Amino acid sequence: MYKTFAALAAATALTATAAFAQDLPKEVKARQGQFQIMAINLGILGGIAKGAIEYDAATAQAAADSLVGISMVNPAPLWVEGTDEMSIEGTRAKAEIWDNLDDVVAKWNAFGEAAKVMQAAAGEGPEAIGPALGTIGGTCKACHDAYRAPQS
Amino acid sequence: MLRRVLIALVLAALIGAGIGLWVTAPSRVDAARLAGLTGDTTRGQAVFTAAGCASCHHAPGSDDKLVLAGGQAFASDFGTFYAPNISPSQAGLQGWSQADFANAVLRGVSPSGKHYYPAFPYTAYARMTDQDLVDLWAYMQGLPADDTASQAHDVGFPFNIRRSVGGWKFLFFTTEGWVAEAPTPELERGRYLVEALAHCAECHTPRNALGALDTARWMAGAPNPSGRGTIPALTPDQLDWSAQDIAYYLETGFTPEFDSAGGHMVAVVDNFSKLPAGDRAAVAAYVKALSAP
Incomplete structure (x- = not known):
């Protein structure tokens, strides 16, 4: 009897894990993809700033343009209520986001402004990228500090 | 006989209390x-x-x-x-x-x-x-x-x-001595920043049942004391960032994957970004010199 129960429990746990990877709401997948696009383009600019990637004006400009493009995606449809870390698995979005939407939007807009600074700087040469990247990083941290739960 | 045992007990208790007071005195x-x-x-x-x-x-x-x-x-x-x-x-x-x-x-x-x-x-x-x-x-x-x-x-x-x-x-509580060896001036500076001023181990090292740091598992990562999530390990078995990656993270908050710092680490990066580049390099050197637990 106990064995059956244990086997059942194990099976349920497995399905639950499998289910969560599949069932992440499309809005959550979309916003996580959005952050990954940001990270990839920041990685190109950061590689240049660190000296790990050789500077090429067109590549830097395309990365900066992509950041501006991402910043123009309307966040509202991606941040639906009930997709915080207390409600679902697979996200680190704190419930506080939905209590402070004005502040969250202000912080997202600050990223957009910083991305525009990068857009203007990216073609100027590798020296201009580091400081612009610092400004963008500041806007990332400002939001993560308040609205992103620690890694579990 | 009973009287003697009692006296001995009282004396022992007094000595015990005395040692207790002496031990716990500031x-x-x-x-x-x-x-x-x-x-x-x-x-x-x-x-x-x-x-x-x-x-x-x-x-x-x-x-x-x-x-x-x-x-x-x-x-x-x-x-x-x-x-x-x-x-x-x-x-x-x-x-x-x-x-x-x-x-x-x-x-x-x-x-x-x-x-x-x-x-x-x-x-x-x-x-x-x-x-x-x-x-x-x-x-x-x-x-x-x-x-x-x-x-x-x-x-x-x-x-x-x-x-x-x-x-x-x-x-x-010990008031002197260090956990890591520091054979070079850079490592010594890094050790001073990590082990004394920036008190990194307070979060990155696990604690024993009484809340004291477990130095045998120095910087091996720990549960977040808030009860949610974990604080990452800095030891080489867990962290494969280069020294340059670590210094850059402390300056900008960007990980090598260009994710960005969160939680209390945002404040730490905020502080380190204001320190000289040599200090960030020294901390990076210290972290790279850590041994696996």
Whole structure:
């Protein structure tokens, strides 16, 4: 009897894990993809700033343009209520986001402004990228500090 | 016969209590140590930044991190600690002498002889140089005053008896010695920043049942004391970042994957970004020299 129960429990746990990877709401997948696009383009600019990637004006400009493009995606449809870390698995979005939407939007807009600074700087040469990247990083941290739960 | 046993028992109890009182009594810094040193506010500001004082002592939600009004809550297995007001006001450090400040920071003892809880990382600060301590004191006296009263900690029995902290100190508090070897000047600087000022181990090293750092698993990562999530390990079996990656992270908050720092680490990066590049490189060198647990 106990064995059956244990086997059942194990099976349920497995399905639950499998289910969560599949069932992440499309809005959550979309916003996580959005952050990954940001990270990839920041990685190109950061590689240049660190000296790990050789500077090429067109590549830097395309990365900066992509950041501006991402910043123009309307966040509202991606941040639906009930997709915080207390409600679902697979996200680190704190419930506080939905209590402070004005502040969250202000912080997202600050990223957009910083991305525009990068857009203007990216073609100027590798020296201009580091400081612009610092400004963008500041806007990332400002939001993560308040609205992103620690890694579990 | 019975009378003799009783007398022996009473004596043993008295001796026990005496040892207990002696063991748990606050120890102070020898005041003569600081005589002849003059504080410098510019250097003090760098010590203040490296030691991360403002990160915990600024008011929750406040954008002005130099007003050290206190009030941030720190959850732990032993209760919730509230950072006190340490601004130069009546509610804070007004009236303190340099010796009072030294005893607080280097020994965890208040001006009236009360033990501070080790949520205040004097266990790390104890290794601060005397000159840094004096510079820090000079700088902090010039910060803005704020009159917000400090909140009482919310700590259960037996930890709510301050004297018990004396026993904890007897068991776990050492004022000198280092965990890592530092064979080069850069590693020595890195060790001073990591083990003394920036008190990195407070979060990155796991604790034993009584809340003392488990130095055998130095920087091996730990559960978040808030009860949610974990604090990452910095040891080479877990962290494969290059020294340059680590220094860049401390400067910008960007990981090698260009994810960005979150939680309390945002405040730490904020501090490190204001320090000289050589200090970030020294910390990176220290981290790269750590051994796997």
